[in-house]
Amino acid sequence: xxxxxxxxxxxxxxxxxxxxxxxxxxxxxxxxxxxxxxxxxxxxxxxxxxxxxxxxxxxxxxxxxxxxxxxxxxxxxxxxxxxxxxxxxxxxxxxxxxxxxxxxxxxxxxxxxxxxxxxxxxxxxxxxxxxxxxxxxxxxxxxxxxxxxxxxxxxxxxxxxxxxxxxxxxxxxxxxxxxxxxxxxxxxxxxxxxxxxxxxxxxxxxxxxxxxxxxxxxxxxxxxxxxxxxxxxxxxxxxxxxxxxxxxxxxxxxxxxxxxxxxxxxxxxxxxxxxxxxxxxxxxxxxxxxxxxxxxxxxxxxxxxx
Amino acid sequence: xxxxxxxxxxxxxxxxxxxxxxxxxxxxxxxxxxxxxxxxxxxxxxxxxxxxxxxxxxxxxxxxxxxxxxxxxxxxxxxxxxxxxxxxxxxxxxxxxxxxxxxxxxxxxxxxxxxxxxxxxxxxxxxxxxxxxxxxxxxxxxxxxxxxxxxxxxxxxxxxxxxxxxxxxxxxxxxxxxxxxxxxxxxxxxxxxxxxxxxxxxxxxxxxxxxxxxxxxxxxxxxxxxxxxxxxxxxxxxxxxxxxxxxxxxxxx
Numbered sequence: 001x002x003x004x005x006x007x008x009x010x011x012x013x014x015x016x017x018x019x020x021x022x023x024x025x026x027x028x029x030x031x032x033x034x035x036x037x038x039x040x041x042x043x044x045x046x047x048x049x050x051x052x053x054x055x056x057x058x059x060x061x062x063x064x065x066x067x068x069x070x071x072x073x074x075x076x077x078x079x080x081x082x083x084x085x086x087x088x089x090x091x092x093x094x095x096x097x098x099x100x101x102x103x104x105x106x107x108x109x110x111x112x113x114x115x116x117x118x119x120x121x122x123x124x125x126x127x128x129x130x131x132x133x134x135x136x137x138x139x140x141x142x143x144x145x146x147x148x149x150x151x152x153x154x155x156x157x158x159x160x161x162x163x164x165x166x167x168x169x170x171x172x173x174x175x176x177x178x179x180x181x182x183x184x185x186x187x188x189x190x191x192x193x194x195x196x197x198x199x200x201x202x203x204x205x206x207x208x209x210x211x212x213x214x215x216x217x218x219x220x221x222x223x224x225x226x227x228x229x230x231x232x233x234x235x236x237x238x239x240x241x242x243x244x245x246x247x248x249x250x251x252x253x254x255x256x257x258x259x260x261x262x263x264x265x266x267x268x269x270x271x272x273x274x275x276x277x278x279x280x281x282x283x284x285x286x287x288x289x290x291x292x293x294x295x296x297x298x299x300x301x302x303x304x305x306x
Numbered sequence: 307x308x309x310x311x312x313x314x315x316x317x318x319x320x321x322x323x324x325x326x327x328x329x330x331x332x333x334x335x336x337x338x339x340x341x342x343x344x345x346x347x348x349x350x351x352x353x354x355x356x357x358x359x360x361x362x363x364x365x366x367x368x369x370x371x372x373x374x375x376x377x378x379x380x381x382x383x384x385x386x387x388x389x390x391x392x393x394x395x396x397x398x399x400x401x402x403x404x405x406x407x408x409x410x411x412x413x414x415x416x417x418x419x420x421x422x423x424x425x426x427x428x429x430x431x432x433x434x435x436x437x438x439x440x441x442x443x444x445x446x447x448x449x450x451x452x453x454x455x456x457x458x459x460x461x462x463x464x465x466x467x468x469x470x471x472x473x474x475x476x477x478x479x480x481x482x483x484x485x486x487x488x489x490x491x492x493x494x495x496x497x498x499x500x501x502x503x504x505x506x507x508x509x510x511x512x513x514x515x516x517x518x519x520x521x522x523x524x525x526x527x528x529x530x531x532x533x534x535x536x537x538x539x540x541x542x543x544x545x546x547x548x549x550x551x552x553x554x555x556x557x558x559x
Contacts, residue, residue, distance in 0.1 A: 052400040074308070074402040082400050088393035097321060104314025105401040147397070 002066070003027035004155060004186050005051065010060030012046050012210075020046040022210040024060070030154075033177065033187045035201035035218075037194065037300055043210035044190035045085060048157050052082050064155065078106055081153030085160040085190075087140045091133035095124060098132065099146050106151030118146050121176065138169045145176065156180060158189040162196060174200050194300055206303050213303050221299065230261040230272060232279070233288040242282045248275055259284075311403040315411025316418075319385055323419050331423060334373050338427045341369050342434040345491060356493050357524045362435035366428070367518040368490030374424045374449065375456050375485055375510065379477045382416035382460030387467050405551030413461055417453035424449050437521070444529075445520035451536045452513055458543035465550055484510045489518075494526040509535055 005028040012021040021043045028034055038044050049055040051062050053073055062069045064076035090098060099115055119125040122142045127135060132143065141161070148156060158177070162170040177187055177200055191197055197204050198218070205215040214221065237256040248271065251260045259279075263270040279286065323330045346362035353361035389395040398408060431437055439445050460477075467473040488510030494502055505511050506527070516532025519525035525532070 049396075054396050054399045074404075077400060077402040080400070082397075084393075084396060086393055088396065090388075090392065090394060092325065093318075093321075097318070101314050101318045102397065104310045104317070105398065105403060107308045107310045107402055109310060 004030040004065055005188075006063045007047075007051070008061050008063075010047075010050060010062060011058045012043075012050060012055065013058045020210050021050070021057075024210070024212055026205065026212060026215060028186065028188060030186055031181065031184055032202045033181055033189070033200055034203045034205060035197035036188065036190045036205045036207055037192065037197055038190070038207035039192060042207045044207055045159055046210075047207070048082070048159055048188070048190065052080055052157065053077055078151070079154045081148035081151065081156045083144050083148045083156070083158045083161055085163060087137065087144065089132045089140060089143060092131055094129050094131055095119075095135065095143050095146070096128040098143065099150050102147040103150040106153075108151045114152070115146075115150060118149050121179075122146050123172075138165050141165055141169070141173075145173075149180075154184065155186045155188070158187065160190055160192070162191070162193060170196070206300060208303075227262050227264060228270075229292045230263065230275075231290045231292070232259045232261065232286055233290070234258055235285040235287045238284065242284075244282050245275075245278055248278075308403050308407050311401060312407050312411045312414070315398075315408065316415045319412060319415030320418065323381075323415070330419060331426060334377060334423050335426055335430055338369055338373055339430055339434070341365070342431065346434050356496070357522065359522050359524075360435070363437045364493075364518075364522075365491050366431045366435065366437055367521050368485075368488075368514050369431070370424050370427050370449075371452065371488075371510070371514050371517055372485045372490050373427055374420050374452055375513075376477055376481055377423050378416060378420040378453050378456035379460035379463060379481055380474075381419050382413055382457040383464035383467065383473055383477075385412045385416055386461055386464035387473055390464070405547070408551075409458070409461060409547055413454065413457040416457040416460060417450070420453040420457065421449060424453070439521050440523040441520040445517070448513070448517045448520055448532075448536075451533075451540065452517070455536055455540040455543060458540060458547065462543060462546050462550070481510075484508050485514075489514045489526060509539060512536065 005026075007024060007026045007028075010021055010024045011019070013019050024043075024047060036044050036047070046055060050057045051064065051069060053069060053076075056070070065079060067075045069076045093101075096115070096119075099119070100110060103110065103115065116125065119128055122145060124139065124142050124146055127139060132140060135143065145158075145161070148158075161177075162173050165173070174196070177189070181187060189196070189201075201218050203215065204218050204221055206213045231253070233254075234257055238252070239256060241250050241252060241259070248261055252258075253260050261272075261275060263272065276286075342362070342365075345365055349361075351362075355361065356364045386395075389398060463473065463476050467475075487505065488508050489505070494505050494511060494515070497505060512527055512532040512535035515526040516529055516536070519529050519532070
């Protein structure tokens with residue numbers, strides 16, 4: 001399958017000399033939800049801005065649906081919707097006017113029924129004639145999404161869509177994004193909420209200092225990078241790990257009342273069976289067992305630190 | 307050509323005009339009426355006719371130009387500066403619109419607004435002085451060309467300005483003196499010879515002279531020269547805007 005967005009060796013160096021994006025290459029497939037994770041200043045917004053045409057790349061190329069974003073900008077931009085990170089809206093305009101403006105700007109004729117459908121989906125229909133400055137932060141965020149969707153894009157960029165919004169609205173946003181995916185829209189979202197990527201993304205890319213460190217299917221990433229921890233609760237306290245168990249790299253916890261063992265789930269032999277046998281041989285009796293999967297957050301921190 | 311985008315920008319800008327009707331239209335009409343009362347009626351009644359035109363009527367084209375020039379610049383400058391200031395310019399930059407289409411939308415709206423003000427002042431003038439137009443078609447041509455060319459100039463200022471102070475700097479420090487010294491309230495021929503020569507370096511002289519010719523059939527400079535001057539100025543503005551978008555000056559990083 002041909003990618004809907006193909007980024008090839010793109011670089012961006014600002015006039016200040018700051019290298020925001022370095023030799024970045026990535027293919028994004030049609031209909032997927034890709035989450036780009038990265039700390040503040042990692043280059044996520046710069047990358048999106050280059051694809052959307054707000055910033056010119058210093059070198060490299062980006063094609064959208066087979067068209068170059070610089071040479072054929074009209075063709076590429078007309079199918080892209082962008083929800084910016086900042087709540088940038090004309091305060092004195094009504095929600096309806098600003099959304100109609102966006103639709104027109106992207107070359108589409110006015111379509112009252114379509115706009116009504118979007119506003120209803122986003123619970124904005126009742127607020128259509130309210131001026132932007134009278135809307136709450138969450139409602140403004142919804143207006144930005146409505147603006148991005150107003151021209152029926154097949155690619156949607158969401159730059160930190162749930163930054164600073166409450167839990168309820170965040171869950172609403174996730175439902176909207178999942179629904180858009182069902183309609184065939186390709187979604188690229190940047191976030192530093194790992195929970196968000198874990199909840200809705202198909203693939204996860206991790207960016208730091210302008211470089212793509214990892215790009216993986218979310219499940220593969222969790223499986224490949226994720227370490228599982230087996231916590232063994234003991235019947236009686238032990239002072240130290242017996243020498244016969246040194247090869248397992250066990251750690252003593254809970255003041256000698258439990259042992260933890262780290263293993264890779266995807267490996268053929270996890271070593272759990274032999275550990276349990278050796279524990280029995282060492283005369284240690286077990287009370288309970290528990291396992292924990294490393295979260296995407298821990299993987300992210302681990303990769304970024306490296 | 308993305309006509310829908312041009313339409314969207316134009317309608318959006320015109321909506322702003324009608325939302326701030328008092329500031330946009332009523333305020334220039336009041337200030338111009340004050341000029342008519344002071345210069346036209348009070349002082350004008352003691353002034354001699356200029357080129358057989360009563361002083362009150364003589365200042366009408368100059369007053370229209372004074373308002374139209376400053377309004378064209380400030381409308382267009384504010385129109386493009388405001389999205390830059392609040393950040394909504396990014397939506398325009400990420401839309402499938404060319405620089406040319408953006409300019410038509412913003413400059414078109416700014417020029418329309420100035421023309422509306424010019425026409426309202428023209429109508430207002432009839433309440434104070436008796437006035438007739440000798441070349442109505444040329445009057446419209448001059449009004450349209452002036453509104454468009456100075457809106458283009460305002461658009462450049464809006465892109466160049468880093469803050470609201472800079473936005474008002476050129477209109478205040480350059481345009482207003484040029485208009486006042488460009489023959490709004492007097493004929494260039496009334497000046498001593500030296501200052502007449504200096505005045506011919508003022509581009510506004512050509513605009514006011516041409517516009518006044520369309521009213522009274524007499525002018526300080528030949529009508530052809532006036533038309534050439536305004537076309538030259540428009541071409542300069544268009545070329546500057548082309549360069550701005552080509553290199554992304556103060557728009558794209």
